[in-house]
Amino acid sequence: MKNQELCNFFRTRAKSVNLSASYKALNGKYVDSLLPAEPIAVQPRLRVSQETKLDRDLVRHGGIRTFEWVLTGQSVADMAFLRESQEMLHDLYPSGYQSVINAAGTFATPQALRGFVEALDDDDDLGMLGRNLLYILDPFPTELSFHRDVVALFAEWPRRPAMVLTADGTPPNFLSRVLDWGYAGIVLQAAKDFERAVVDRCYLTARKDREPIGKYTFDGGALPISQGREAILNELAAQSVLGNKSIACEPVAAILELLSDSHPGRVNA
Known part of the structure; x- marks a missing residue:
């Protein structure tokens, strides 16, 4: 099936979703007005850990501009890992790149x-990472x-980076709870539970329209x-229809090539 056909398939499925079944606030709302009019380009978010490291050629040839840094909870080692990685990326992308810090519950x-976060802000070698940090x-x-204690921290720290939770395997109304507690949003696999993903994306879009001040994230x-x-x-294709900008991917050359050759939102065989 062509990529455009896959996107059309998911777009058609999205239109049949009953939004108000999960969120009463979406009663009277329509998918067409809350999802992008056209599929967007979903970029790989390269997941990098101290074990995988960074492959300079892989990054350069893949045109990767968004990275997900996985922490271990060992603060000294984590900071050294981040510093070393940023030194290499600064040479590749002096104008900047985007980062996600995957704290992995550490x-x-x-x-x-x-x-x-304060140590990150105070480290001159990590300035670009901090300035272009999408979320933790x-x-x-x-x-x-x-x-x-988390609620108390968020209340006294309004200028914090966006904090996001993984929603895979959580209850259908998880996003509402996440936002109410001060988090910025969620990351979610879309294809295997597409109806839920559509409802969550639409709920976040509607909430952003109602509360324009603040950080909101769905990835x-x-x-x-x-x-x-x-x-x-x-x-x-599912993520593209939802309008999500990136998806986490391990640094595997064959997978990155597949993503490049089979980009949702454009037509190819």
Whole structure:
């Protein structure tokens, strides 16, 4: 199936979704007015850890401009890893690049998270990362994500970076709770639970229109690499229809080539 046909398939499915079944606030709202009129270009968000490192040639040939830095919770090692990676990227992209910090639930306390962000801001070698930080993903362990101490931190820290939670496997109304607690939004795999993804994207769009001040984020989760080519292309098309800008991808040359050759939103065989 051509990429445009996949996008059309998901767009048609989206139009049949009952938005108000999950969120009463969407009663009377229509998908056409809350999703992009056309599929957008979904970019790979290269997931990099201390184990995978950065492949300079892979980054350059793939034209990667968005990176997801996975932390370990070892603060000294994490800062050294970030600093080393930024040095290489500064040479490749002196005009800038975008970053996501995947904390992977490593901050045991809200104070530890704030200390990390302040250290990031104070480190001259990490200035570009801090200035172009899209969001921090999964800052706390699951059991701490909705702790009263987190709410207190967010209340006293209005200039914090956007904080985002992974929504895969969560209840249908998870996004509403996330926003009410002060997070900026979610990342989500779209194709396997497309109706829920549509409702969440529409709910966020409607809420942004009602509350224009603040940070709001809805982004692609992890690309389902282990499920094969068809699952990858379905996920890309679904994310494209939703209007999400990036999706997390491991640094695998064959996968990045597939993303480049089979870009949702443009027609090819």
